[in-house]
Amino acid sequence: MSDTYSCFKVSVELGIAHIQLSRPDALNSMIPEFWRELPALVDRLDETGDVRVVVISSTGKHFSAGMDLSVFTEMAKRFKGEPARRAEKMRRSVLSLQDSFSSLERARMPVLVAIQGGAIGGAVDMISAADCRYCTKDAFFCIKETQIGMTADVGTLQRLPKLIPAGLVKELAFTGRNWHADEALAQGFVNQVFENEEAMLEGVMRIAKSIAMNSPMAVAGTKEMLNYARDHSVQESLNYMATWQSGMFQMPDIFEALEAQKEKRVPRYEAILSKGNSFD
Structure with a gap:
C-alpha cells in the first residue's frame, strides 16, 4: 500500500x-x-x-x-x-x-x-x-x-x-x-x-x-460465528448459524478444496468481494 x-x-x-x-x-x-x-x-x-x-x-x-x-x-x-x-x-x-x-x-x-x-x-x-x-x-x-x-x-x-x-x-x-x-x-x-x-x-x-490457504468465505464465516456465539446464547447462535448457511453454504469452494486434496496442490479460491458501495 x-x-x-x-x-x-x-x-x-x-x-x-x-x-x-x-x-x-x-x-x-x-x-x-x-x-x-x-x-x-x-x-x-x-x-x-x-x-x-x-x-x-x-x-x-x-x-x-x-x-x-x-x-x-x-x-x-x-x-x-x-x-x-x-x-x-x-x-x-x-x-x-x-x-x-x-x-x-x-x-x-x-x-x-x-x-x-x-x-x-x-x-x-x-x-x-x-x-x-x-x-x-x-x-x-x-x-x-x-x-x-x-x-x-x-x-x-x-x-x-x-x-x-x-x-x-x-x-x-x-x-x-x-x-x-x-x-x-x-x-x-x-x-x-x-x-x-x-x-x-x-x-x-x-x-x-x-x-x-483456506477458503476466505469459510474463514470469514467462522470468525462471524465465533464472535456472535461469544455474545449470545447457544440457541441464538445455532439459529444464526442455520440462517447464515442457508445463504453462504455454496459448493464451489468445497469442490476446490476436495480437488486440491486429491491433486495434492494448494487450493485456489476466489477472493471475497470488495465491500465497496452497494451499487458498485
Missing part, C-alpha cells in the same frame, strides 16, 4: 497484511493520529476483499506504552462548557476511541497480534480485540488506567472477561500489576510464547499463511 501513515508501516503479500506500529522511540504510544489511522487502515484492508489475514506487530523494545499524554491533553482542552453538552461530547469521544479497536473485530479476516516487551494500558484494549495473540517470553501486560486514576474505557473491561477468568481480570484491573507471558499463556490469553521477536514473527507468519 502506497499511503503513508504516522504510526504504522503496512505491507501486503500473498493475502497477508502486515501492520507494524512504527514509533519505537516513543514506545509506540497512541497519539491522536493512531486512533484515526488504525480503523481507517483496517477498514481499507477489509474493503478490498484481497486480504485474508492481518498480522499486527510492533517495533522497538515495547509493543506499546498505550495512550499518549497528548490525547489526554487534547481532551482536557475540550473539557469545558455546559455540563450536559460537555458530557455528551465526551461520550462521543469515548465511542470513537472504542471504534478504533472494534475495527479489528469488525474485519472479515482474522487478526493476529505479535507482542514483544510491554503492552500497557490502551495496548491491552487493542490486543483484546484481536482474534489471536502471541508474545515473546519477556512480554508483559498491564491494565495501567487504574493506577492513573481512571477506569479503562476502550474495551479491556468488556473483552477480557470473555478471554480469561473474571476473578483474574478483576485482580489485574484493580491492582494494575504487570501480568507476564507465562501467566498469560497459562490462562489462555496468549496462544503461544516464543523465545524472541524473530522466532515469534516467523511463527505467527507461518500460522497466517496456513489461514490464508
Whole structure:
C-alpha cells in the first residue's frame, strides 16, 4: 500500500497484511493520529476483499506504552462548557476511541497480534480485540488506567472477561500489576510464547499463511460465528448459524478444496468481494 501513515508501516503479500506500529522511540504510544489511522487502515484492508489475514506487530523494545499524554491533553482542552453538552461530547469521544479497536473485530479476516516487551494500558484494549495473540517470553501486560486514576474505557473491561477468568481480570484491573507471558499463556490469553521477536514473527507468519490457504468465505464465516456465539446464547447462535448457511453454504469452494486434496496442490479460491458501495 502506497499511503503513508504516522504510526504504522503496512505491507501486503500473498493475502497477508502486515501492520507494524512504527514509533519505537516513543514506545509506540497512541497519539491522536493512531486512533484515526488504525480503523481507517483496517477498514481499507477489509474493503478490498484481497486480504485474508492481518498480522499486527510492533517495533522497538515495547509493543506499546498505550495512550499518549497528548490525547489526554487534547481532551482536557475540550473539557469545558455546559455540563450536559460537555458530557455528551465526551461520550462521543469515548465511542470513537472504542471504534478504533472494534475495527479489528469488525474485519472479515482474522487478526493476529505479535507482542514483544510491554503492552500497557490502551495496548491491552487493542490486543483484546484481536482474534489471536502471541508474545515473546519477556512480554508483559498491564491494565495501567487504574493506577492513573481512571477506569479503562476502550474495551479491556468488556473483552477480557470473555478471554480469561473474571476473578483474574478483576485482580489485574484493580491492582494494575504487570501480568507476564507465562501467566498469560497459562490462562489462555496468549496462544503461544516464543523465545524472541524473530522466532515469534516467523511463527505467527507461518500460522497466517496456513489461514490464508483456506477458503476466505469459510474463514470469514467462522470468525462471524465465533464472535456472535461469544455474545449470545447457544440457541441464538445455532439459529444464526442455520440462517447464515442457508445463504453462504455454496459448493464451489468445497469442490476446490476436495480437488486440491486429491491433486495434492494448494487450493485456489476466489477472493471475497470488495465491500465497496452497494451499487458498485
